[in-house]
Amino acid sequence: AQSVTQPDIHITVSEGASLELRCNYSYGATPYLFWYVQSPGQGLQLLLKYFSGDTLVQGIKGFEAEFKRSQSSFNLRKPSVHWSDAAEYFCAVGGTDSSYKLIFGSGTRLLVRP
Amino acid sequence: DAGVTQSPTHLIKTRGQQVTLRCSPKSGHDTVSWYQQALGQGPQFIFQYYEEEERQRGNFPDRFSGHQFPNYSSELNVNALLLGDSALYLCASRRRDYGYTFGSGTRLTVV
Incomplete structure (x- = not known):
């Protein structure tokens, strides 16, 4: 079954x-991520996407994500968090078909301490 | 450049009533999808429209129906509303690059 776990x-x-x-x-x-x-x-605002090629993807607002096929993971990273990232x-x-649907995880809520 | 526009932003309906939500896609986009996001959960795919036809459907009952017009705008209709239909309904549009653009959603409350 297709699923996403956060x-x-x-x-x-x-x-x-x-x-x-x-x-x-x-x-x-191999999915699009x-x-x-x-x-x-x-x-929802798109931060970044992976279709193919370089497994390290750069996005907006200083975010990046790395696709690891062997671990079925696509973790999101940011080197320095700002309060506005909450x-x-x-x-x-x-x-990858032309009529694809997006399957979402249940989400992670980020809280930023001053 | 306007993004995806949804109307209304908020709506309160009574159980058993019918509701219509509207979506105007981003300029240049021809494919529209609808998602339901219950409180505290990720969005769930309802269906997708392309060339005025429903192309793919998620696990939603027939009470949920839609339409796409020649100008690519779309409507989501829900009949016989249940309390469980209370959610944020998101419209998303795209063209060929698979990067969906989402609207701000319609918050539906069923009482």
Whole structure:
């Protein structure tokens, strides 16, 4: 079955500290992978995506993610967190056919300490 | 450049009623998908429209239906509302690069 697991429901980090949000997926083939961020009451903003090629992907707002096929993981990282990064983060997987749907994880809520 | 526009932003309905939510895709996008996001959960895929036809459907009952118009805008209709239909409904559009752009959503409350 296709699924995405985000094992951390909440993560709290201090401003300026590094961040890593975990994402594991189960998919029958090589998927397209995404990270989205959602602020309270808002829609989803795409941070970055992986389709193929270099397994280290750079995104907006200083985020990056690394695709590890052997571990079925696509973890999101940021070297120095800002207070404005506090939000809900969703990992998603999509198929490679033309009518793909996105399967989302349950999200990780990031809290940033001053 | 306007992104994905959804209306209304908030809506309160009574059990058993019907509701229609609207979505205008980002300029240049021709594919629209709808997602339901219950409180504290990730979005769940409802269905996708392309060339005015439903192309793929998630695990949602027939009470959920949709439509896509020639200008690519879309509607989501839900009949016989249940309390469990209370959620944030997100519309997303894309073109060929597989990067979906999401709207801010419609918050539906069923009482």
